Amino acid sequence: MEHETNFRKTLREELDYLDLTVKELSARTGIAKGTLDCYLGSRSSMPPADIAVKIAKALGVTVEYLVTGKDEGASHSISFSGHALRSLVKIAQELDDKDTETITGLAKILKKQAEKDP
Numbered sequence: 001m002e003h004e005t006n007f008r009k010t011l012r013e014e015l016d017y018l019d020l021t022v023k024e025l026s027a028r029t030g031i032a033k034g035t036l037d038c039y040l041g042s043r044s045s046m047p048p049a050d051i052a053v054k055i056a057k058a059l060g061v062t063v064e065y066l067v068t069g070k071d072e073g074a075s076h077s078i079s080f081s082g083h084a085l086r087s088l089v090k091i092a093q094e095l096d097d098k099d100t101e102t103i104t105g106l107a108k109i110l111k112k113q114a115e116k117d118p
Contacts, residue, residue: 008039
């Protein structure tokens, strides 16, 4: 039951993050909109593995992430914190080299501070 709730929550978050409608996801995956609505509804159910794979591919995430909200096997940049990290990466990709160095320096300072203040 917990995985069904995680799947529904993570699927909704991904759709919102990507600013994607259920209808658009349906078009991307070939899965009927009504079927997708079932996975998002209050009485949600877990999709079969092949459907979960189609949804995950269309959203650019793993099935593991959709089911658990975590992705231990993903590259470090994705498994860190989902949307927050992806947003940071997106912003960083738009910066020039000087700004990237500044942000990297700031991140190192924050990391050291976090290590001191657990």
